[in-house]
Amino acid sequence: MASSRATRPTRYVLMALQLVVAFLVLFPFFWMVSVSLKPGAEPFAIPARLWPDNPTLENYVLALRPEFQRYFLNSMIVSGATVLITVPLALLAAYSLSRFQFRLLSIFLGAVVLAQFFPAGAIIIPIYKLVRGAGLLDTYASLIIAYITVTLPVAIWMLRGFLMRVPKTLEEAAAIDGAKPLRAFVDIILPLVRPGVVAATVFVLIVTWQEFLFALSFTSTKEMRTLSVGMNDYIGQYGIRYGELMASSVMISIPVIIVFFFLQRQFVAGLTAGAVKG
Incomplete structure (x- = not known):
């Protein structure tokens, strides 16, 4: 009492x-x-x-001009492509780091951890030079490459922590039953790590959806701008159109809010599992 x-x-x-x-x-x-x-x-x-x-709702009507629709499409393409590339690569790398132990993989894991210490401003210049040398400036590919560089190390770390909790005995039992490694990975491991995959997906989506620095540096035409850069259109030389700026901000936030609302349980579960050392 x-x-x-x-x-x-x-x-x-x-x-x-x-x-x-x-x-x-x-x-x-x-x-x-x-x-x-x-x-x-x-x-x-x-x-x-x-x-x-x-x-x-006048500000929303004014904000929904053709340029804004183009910016929205660009953000959808870049964010979607980044998620589709980053999450499978991170899952395979995390699986290797959680199941196989030898010196080369340990060095790779150390490089993954080290990459997380560098802010975006410290790596933007070398990435810019690489992208410019490849002739990819002002293209979707330049932004996707930059975003993968930023999100892949964190996604690998998140998924590795989750995979470390999956017992290896499950795969050994599947191997005894005649299942090949790929079959065991798809049928046994993937369903168990689904919350971790969702957590990594939401993380990559949020980072790429609101990213500003790379999008500003790697695009030069209005047709290639993403939403975060396109919002500068409401900030003029003689003033700021706050109503339209806030209306566009609300519309930009809604997709992320919807995704997080439906996937919040898996996201929290994935972060919690990924934070526990196996």
């Missing part, structure tokens, strides 16, 4: 902290939605209003 009384204040404190964190996280998004629904000069009204007096 005494212990439950002692823990009750702790629960209240934790609940209060959770509410504060939720407010800090959600209020910027709430303000973004509010400004996107404000007409004319209302975003600059003093005192500022949390919610517009006369909400309107």
Whole structure:
């Protein structure tokens, strides 16, 4: 009884902290939605209003111009291609690192860990030179290569931690039953590591969807811009169109929110499993 009384204040404190964190996280998004629904000069009204007096969808109509649709398509192509390439490569590399132990793979694992210490700004110049030398600037391939460089090491590390939890005895039992290594990998390992694959997929998608530095550096024409770079169109020399900017920000956020909403359980499960050393 005494212990439950002692823990009750702790629960209240934790609940209060959770509410504060939720407010800090959600209020910027709430303000973004509010400004996107404000007409004319209302975003600059003093005192500022949390919610517009006369909400309107005019900013969304103005933001959905042909250029924005092109930016959206570019982001879909680049993010989708990066996910389709990165996740299978990371899965195969993580499987090798979790099942086979010899010096060369240990060196490769060390290189994977080391790659995570470098920020994007430190590797953008060598990647830019490689892409320019290959004649791939201002193409989808340049962005996909850059994004794979950034996301692949983290995806390998995440999936390796998850695969380390899968007992090797399952594959040995499958081998005794006559299953070849590829068959055992597809039929036994993949279903067990599905949450980890989902976690890696969501991670790669979020990183590539909102990435700005590589997209700005490797594209020069409006036709190749992604959403993160295309939003600069609302920032002009003589002012910022805050209503359209916030409306486009809301529309950009919606796909990621939808994906995370439906896959949040697998994402959290994959991160938790990947964080535990096998």
